[in-house]
Amino acid sequence: MIREQQMRGVYVILCTTFDDRGSLDTESLRKLIRFCVDAGVHGIVTTANASEFWTLSDDERKGIVRLVVDEVAGRVPVVAGVTSGSAWTSSMLARDAQDAGADALMAMPPMTGSVPLPVAYAYYEMLSQAVSIPIFVQNHEPPMGTKMPPDFVVRLVNELDHVDYVKEETFPPGRPLGAELAQGGEALKGVMGGIGARHLFDEYSRGACGTMPACPWADIHVQIWNALEAGDYETARVIHSALLPIMNHENMLSVPLYKEVLVRRGLAASDYVRSAFGNPLDERDRKELDRMLDAVEPYIALAPPRRD
Numbered sequence: 001m002i003r004e005q006q007m008r009g010v011y012v013i014l015c016t017t018f019d020d021r022g023s024l025d026t027e028s029l030r031k032l033i034r035f036c037v038d039a040g041v042h043g044i045v046t047t048a049n050a051s052e053f054w055t056l057s058d059d060e061r062k063g064i065v066r067l068v069v070d071e072v073a074g075r076v077p078v079v080a081g082v083t084s085g086s087a088w089t090s091s092m093l094a095r096d097a098q099d100a101g102a103d104a105l106m107a108m109p110p111m112t113g114s115v116p117l118p119v120a121y122a123y124y125e126m127l128s129q130a131v132s133i134p135i136f137v138q139n140h141e142p143p144m145g146t147k148m149p150p151d152f153v154v155r156l157v158n159e160l161d162h163v164d165y166v167k168e169e170t171f172p173p174g175r176p177l178g179a180e181l182a183q184g185g186e187a188l189k190g191v192m193g194g195i196g197a198r199h200l201f202d203e204y205s206r207g208a209c210g211t212m213p214a215c216p217w218a219d220i221h222v223q224i225w226n227a228l229e230a231g232d233y234e235t236a237r238v239i240h241s242a243l244l245p246i247m248n249h250e251n252m253l254s255v256p257l258y259k260e261v262l263v264r265r266g267l268a269a270s271d272y273v274r275s276a277f278g279n280p281l282d283e284r285d286r287k288e289l290d291r292m293l294d295a296v297e298p299y300i301a302l303a304p305p306r307r308d
Contacts, residue, residue, distance in 0.1 A: 007189070009041070010225045017262070029068075039301065042225075044078050049144065055274035061093060062097075065096070080093075080102040081105075081106050082127070083111060088126075094130050098133050103134075106167060121156065128160040133162065136166065137153055139167065157187050167194050190208075190209030197213040197247065204228050223301070246292045253285060255275075260279065266303055
């Protein structure tokens with residue numbers, strides 16, 4: 001486990017790789033993890049939204065966390081997503097992830113629609129009592145999550161043990177992120193941005209300690225972040241602008257496009273999306289991706305994608 005120092009940088013969210021029949025493809029998942037580590041990511045997140053966690057059984061989620069911890073082998077921190085429909089299930093997943101060697105956890109409030117704030121508080125309270133490793137509060141827009149105001153998020157951090165970080169994904173993300181950092185005090189160890197890193201520059205200028213995009217372009221996200229950390233904002237903007245059309249395409253198409261890119265980069269054997277019983281991308285979706293690849297090609301450090 002990696003503890004104590006601030007979690008900072010590009011923490012990519014792993015997609016869960018399946019075969020063409022929807023079964024877990026652990027060989028591809030290990031290959032994907034190695035790619036992310038080789039790309040220089042600062043942390044790895046699993047069983048979260050980009051991982052299609054809602055399609056996974058509890059046993060699959062536990063097994064994936066153990067596989068990720070094993071493959072990462074302490075090279076970067078591992079964050080396990082433990083969002084579920086109840087505090088009891090999330091706490092069980094959290095304890096198992098901690099036992100498996102995860103360095104931190106991340107959770108949205110119960111996935112039963114937008115929940116009242118007292119329910120969200122009780123949920124994080126039970127979660128914090130179940131473990132001794134840091135917890136990220138994932139503040140996400142409905143219908144996927146529950147939008148929590150900054151003062152409530154700060155209350156969670158200040159009153160609950162181990163609730164140390166926030167992943168801010170409500171709109172517009174920079175404002176609540178800045179408010180949380182301003183109000184959080186020493187108890188708040190950091191706030192990371194999300195939403196595919198599309199708003200990274202605003203988040204970074206307000207003090208974000210990192211970003212959590214999906215993993216298909218890990219090598220490029222790392223270059224952008226490292227340029228920002230070096231104070232080379234011009235280079236960071238040039239690279240971000242090259243990737244932005246693909247990030248917008250991802251915003252519209254989500255996991256199916258992530259899977260398409262992983263197959264093109266040779267990082268997954270299948271583009272299967274469990275909730276779609278396959279992959280719903282059509283020919284035009286794929287052709288649009290083809291048109292965007294020219295802009296990012298100069299920044300592809302590993303696994304160059306093929307074109308259809």
